[in-house]
Amino acid sequence: MAPAITLAAEAPTLSAANTGFMLICSALVMLMTPGLAFFYGGMVRVKSTLNMLMMSFISLGIVTILWVLYGFSMAFGTDSGGVVGWNSDWVGLSDIGLTELWDGYTIPVFVFLVFQLMFAVLTPALISGALADRVKFTAWALFIALWATVVYFPVAHWVWGSGGWAFELGVIDFAGGTAVHINAGAAALGVILVIGKRIGFKKDPMRPHSLPLVMLGAALLWFGWFGFNAGSWLGNDDGVGALMFVNTQVAAAAAVLGWLAYEKIRHGAFTTLGAASGAVAGLVAITPAGGAVTPLGAIAVGAVSGVLCAMAVGLKYRFGYDDSLDVVGVHLVGGIIGSLLVGFFASGKGQSDVEGLFYGGGLDQFWKQCAGVFGVLAYSLVVSAILALLLDKTIGMRVSDDDEVAGIDQAEHAETAYDFSGAGGGAARSTAPATADRAESKKVDA
Template sequence: MDTGSIAWGVTATALVLFMTPGVAFFYGGLVKAKSVVSMMMMSFGALGLISVLWILYGFNMSAVGGPLEFAGNPFSDFGMTALASGETANTDLVGATYGATFAIITIALISGAIADRAKFGSWMIFAGLFATIAYFPIAAWVWGGGWIMNLGTTLFGEDAGIGVIDYAGGTAVHINAGAAALALALVLGKRIGFQKGITKPHNVPLTLLGAAILWFGWFGFNAGAEWLNELANVGLIVVNTVGATAAAIIGWIVVEKFKDGKATSVGAASGAVAGLVAITPACANLTPGWALLLGIVAGAVCAIAVELKFKLGFDDSLDVVGIHLVGGLIGTLYLGFFATETGLFVGGGIEQLAVQAIAAFAVLIYSFIVAFVIGFAIEKTIGFRVKNEDEIAGVDTSVHGEEGYALVD
C-alpha cells in the first residue's frame, strides 16, 4: 500500500481517538460542576481499559470465518503477537488500531446516561464486560464477516446485490451504545429530584468545545476507512458529513424555538451530534441532497425524542437515548428508502429496508439485554450507584477526591 494511504490511516486513527476526549468535554459541560471530573473520567477510563482489551483479545473477536459464528476466538492471536510480525504488519496494525478507536468511543458514549450517580469502579467493570460480550461480537457481525454482513445474501441471494449498509457504525456504535444507555438508566434509576430542568449545564463553552472536537474527529470516523479503498469515495463522505450535520443543527434549533421559545447553543451542539450520528451509517451511500434531508429529519426528531425520558419516566441524564439510539435508528433505516440504487424511493425495492431494520433492531435488543443483565448484576453485588448523600454533594470528591474547579488563595 502506498505511503499516502497509510498516512491517512494513521491520521484517521488519531482523529477518532481524539473524539473520546471530545465526548468527555461534551458530557462534562452538561453535568453539574461537582460531577464534571467523574463524568470526564468515565470517558478516559474507557479509553484506557478498552484499548488494552482490544489489543489483548478484542481485535481477535471482531472477525469471524462465517455468518454462523458468534465471535472470533479471543485467544487466536493474544496480544497481536502474530499480527505484529507478519509481512503486512504495517497496514494490519494500523487497521487494528483504527478499529480500537471505535470500540473505545462506543463504550464512552454509554456513560452519559448515568451521569451524576455512578461509581467509577463499577463503571469500569461494566465497560470491560460489555465490550467483551457486546461490542466485540457485534463488530464481527457488522464488519467482520458475521451474520449482519451476510444478511442480504442469506435472505435474497448473491444476485440481488443487497447487503446491510452500515459504513461507519449506525448499528455497531450508536444503536449499540444507545440501547445500553437505556438499560443502565433503568438499572440505576432516577436521580434525586428527577424532573425537567433538574440541572442546567454548568459550562456551556465546554460542551460546545466537545461538539466541535467531535465534528472534527468525525471526518476520521466516517472517511477513515477509505485509506483501505484508495480514497475512492472520500469526497462524497466528506461532503455528506458536513451537510447532514449542518442541516441537523438547523432542524434541532427550529424545533427548539417552536417548542421552548428559544434556540440555544446546547441545542445547536446537540443537533450537530444528532446529524453526525445519523450520517454515520449512510455517509457513503447517499447523494448530498438526500444527506441534507437526513440531517434535517434527524435534528428535528432527536430534538423531540430527548423529551421522551420525562414522559416515559427513565432518567437518561445526557440524552444518549434521544440522540444516539434514535439518531442511529433514523440513519440506519433511512438507507432503506434513499440508499443510492437500492433504496425504496430511488429505484430499489423493499429488500434494503428489510435488512436495515433487521440489523438495527437485532443489535438494539441484544445490546439492551446484555447491558441490563451486566448492570443489574453489578448493582446487586458491589453496587453501581453512589449513596444519596454523595449524589447530592457531588460525586467528584467522594469518588475521585478531586474538584473540577478548586479555587486556591
C-alpha cells in the same frame, strides 16, 4: 486460435498514502473520546464534572488493553456461526507481521486494528452520558470491561466481520450506526432502567454548568468525525471516502438547522446546547448512511435526524427514565434514523450498487436495515441490563444518596473541577463591584 490467457488479479501492495491517511484518521477518532468527555462534562452540574470526564477517559485505558489481549480477535477473527470471531494468532498481537496487509486492502493489519480500536474505545464512553451523577467509578470500570467483551466485540463482528450475520445479510452500516450508536444507546437505556433516576430528577434544576465546554466538545467531536466516517472506507482510491467526508459535513449542518428550527418553534429560542446536540445528532445519523447516499440525501438524513432527535430527548420526562445527557434521544434514535433511511435514500452510486425505495430499489434494503437495527438494539438492551443488574446486586452500581447529593467528584475522585478559593479573588472581592454595578443600573433606569 490460441486460448485466451486469463491474468490473475494483482495482489494488493502496501500504499504509503493510504497508510498515512488511516493513521491520521485513527488519531482523529481517538480525539473524539476526549471531545466526548468535554461535551458531557459541560452538560452536567459542577459537582459531577470530573467524574464525567473520567468516565470517558477510563475507556481509553480499559478497552485498549482488552483489544490487544482478545478484542480484535473476537471482532475480526475467523467467523464462528455468524456470531463471533476468533484467531489465536492475534491474541496479544504478537504474531502479526509489520507489513502484513489487511484482508485485500493496501494498509497493514496494525493500521486497521488501531483504527478499529478507537471505535471500540469510544462506544462504551458514549453510554456514560446517560448515567451522570450516580454511578460508582469502580462499577463503571467493571461494566466497561464486561460490556466490551460480551456486547461490543461480538456486535462489531456481526456488522463488519467477514461471516458476521448482519454483514452477510447485506446490512449497510458504513461507520457504526448499529455497531456504535444504536449499540451504545440501547445499552444506556438498559442500564438506566436498572439503576434508576438521579435524586431530584424532574424536581431540581440540573442545567449544564458550562455551555462553552459543551460547544468545545461538540467541535472536537465534529472534527474527529471526519476520521471516524471517511476513514471507514480504509482508503480513498475510488472517491467513496471523499463522498463520506462531504456527507458528514452536510448532514451535521442540516441537523443543526433542523434542531434549532424545532427548538425555536417549540420553545421560542435558539440555544447553544441545541446547536451542539443537533450537530451530534446529524453526525450520528449520517454515520451508517453516508457512503450510500448523495449530498442531497445527506441533507435529508441530517434534517430529519435533527428534528426527530430534538423531539426524542423530551421522551424521558414523559416516560420517566432518567437519560441524564440524552444518549438515548440522540445516539439510539439518531442511529435508528440514519440506518433505516438507507433503505430509502441509497443511490446505488456510492459504496455499492444498492438502491433504496426513492431510487427504484423497492423495500428490500429497508427490511435488511430493520433486521440489523432491531437485532443489535434488542441484544444490547437485554445484555446491558443483565450486566448492570449483576453488578448492582454484587458490588453495587450507585454511590450513596449522601455522596450523590454532596457531589460525586469529591466522593469518587477526591477532587473538584474548579477551585473557587484560590488566588485571583473570591466572593468578598467581587461583591462590592457587583453591588455597585446594580446600583448604577438602577440610577440609569430611573
